[in-house]
Amino acid sequence: MPLPDTAPGGCLTDVAGIAVGHAQRWGRGWRTGTTVALLPPSAVVGVDVRGGGPGTRETDLLHPQATLSTAHAICLTGGSAYGLAAADGVMAFLEERRVGFPVGTTAAEVVPLVPAAVIFDLGRGGSFANRPDAGFGHRAAAAARRRPVANGAVGAGTGARTRGLQGGVGTASQVLDGGVVVAALAVVNAAGSVLDPSTGMPWEPGDDRLRRPTATDRAALREVMDAAVPSLNTTIGIVATTAALSKAEAGKFAAVAHDGLARAVRPVHSLFDGDTIFGVATCRDPLGGTDEPPRARTTRLNAVLEAGAACFARACTNAVVRAQARGGDPAYLDLCGSAGARRV
Template structure:
């Protein structure tokens, strides 16, 4: 089903340093925007995605580990796109539009080794409609359930979800590195702060009792919604805001002062649809992608 959208996703993974990057390559004429709901984001070129900015086409999205250092990945993605003649046409050159966002994984592996431009380039070479999920790419060193202290964490990872109704296709890829626990559709914890084989939050009197151990700027959930719906740039922004509900459905607590959550929406503009239908489906696939990440990363 994903191949019908025209997007390709690739990873570069460093298993020894526990970091990596994930690149989403867009088909021609893809429109995109984003919504920042977290309070500690790390990013590049996000202002360009604001609905009031001139350029609406997006050529790739970079999701990367390495905190702000990992933004160097986007240089390699730009080089790959330029070599393939892809970019926004100016009188003298084509400029690839490559927004990027980061997760903080320096506390897990080797903090001196971060994704580079070469990793971004290699992720483009690896891009395919068939891609791995779990502890790969930007999700290699991600963790969840840190509200009770880093020592109680579980793996985060990269997750994916997709749904089709008639001709409309909506999918999401998520990189999960949250303060909060991950919960299923019934509110049951499936990954998070755990001690002695038991989820700490199951004993509600202990919830957030150890918040003082959380560090600012070291947690984030990144999501990219991809659809074939016909949308304007403003509408992709609105879908990003609505899709953000999916984070709240799957993470508890969500959007804390310690998280830098960002949701991108990319539309190939092929299929007419009702906005509210698309918004609800987007929220659904976001929540499912987050759950998929921790299920794959904590077998």
């Protein structure tokens, strides 16, 4: 069945051709989920992995020296290393639709390429054994649409935690001069925080208009953040653009997005984190013409890289500000209701 047309909305799906879906479960021992991005055939994909404890699958495929430049989907999931099984479900979904790298003599003989990254959320719903499996990945892929998707404690962000607060999924996008679109999706499960405990406000602004919380709310926030016990964490995500990039440039796109992560989450890239960002270029929009000097393309490429970092920073903030409590950890607006978040 064809997917709906793309629609603007501060989401990764503002990059035409990308579809995003969530699957999650909470309650009765569960608090976890999976988020899947289905990519168009034109996609060029890179990755940048940092932090001391990453959990990934098929990321070697995305290194510049590897033969292929594409992937068919990206799977972001809870469940730590166990959760990598969700990517099996994404592969099954794609195989059913004959989407993948052709390896045989018939259209059905394909190998879907599905890089994946995980966050640690084991046991946060009450049962260590409840984590995403192939069914989560299949459901998230089946739910994928080319329209704005929910932010907050959904999908891979359902079991996310950041400095004692509920983490989540956040998205952001912007349009550059010439119509190039840049967007980001972040799953914030960081050991650090997107919030300045002294002000109760995000280090980096998101897409919601906030007021400075009252002194009472700030004190409640500080109490939760100060009591937080360091745990196994990670922020993972995707930056995407309609610009035409090489595989090496897609990797650089992902690498520079870590600058946005470092602006939004403090501290970051610790030994407790496994921060991983994928870079996706759908290659709709050339960055330079044949009659232009090389410097012109480099200038436009720099603008794409800078926008990727800015979008990823906003996505990180949106993930926490828009989160809903799913049991165990309070949400930001539960503690700081006086901040009064409203969409800008």
